[in-house]
Amino acid sequence: MGRIEIPSEALARERGPNLQRAFAALKPKVPIPWYQCSTNLRGATAIALHDGRGRADLDHRACLFGPNDSLLRFNYFELWKPTDAQQACWSLNRAYLNVTMVPKGEHNAQKLFCIHCDPDDKSAYKRGPHLHVDCLDPLGKCHFPLCLTDFDSVLESIDSITRAFAMVAELIKLEVMPRYSKWPKTVRPEPAEDTGGNR
Secondary structure, eight states: OOOOEHHHHHHHHHHHHHHHHGGGGOOOOOOOEEEEEOOTTTTEEEEEESHHHSSSSTTSSSOOOOOTTTEEEEEEHHHHHHHHTOOEEEOOOOOOOEEOOTTTTOOOOOEEEEEEOTTTOOOHHSSOEEEETTTTTTGGGOOEEEEOOHHHHTTOOOHHHHHHHHHHHIIIIIIIIISSSOOEEEOOOOOOOOOOOOO
């Protein structure tokens, strides 16, 4: 399985708009602004979605976006590394979608979960999209693969990984966001009691 690569011009001009379309389900009324910035990773550049406020970094607490009627906010970024000295072509190093709960009137955001992939990693579980349940330590350190039998097809190209994250965005819109829009905006919900059944 090869690396996910795109030309420099496509990274600079096309990647941001493509991500806007892929994540439109998370903020359907207004296109999510995007930016390209340098990172602490030597030689790398980042493409990120943000709301136009906050610091231009890759912290899950910064540059959050989301609909006004939801407790949930999102942060998505990709890290790209040049494949040659001329930086004519770039390879995807990682892609992260962070999902955070920010109750209205509170400054302490609670990171709920993260779905990301690290295509350059040697571990199959980490290469493809996988889930971290950050709000349940120590489970937050565990990797839960989302496509155990389809790593190769998901990581086949930039189009296939974009489609996969677009499906994740749609899933969050349908399955997660409705459950977080019903709680009072000023009160942090208590953990639900485990009754042994699915909710």
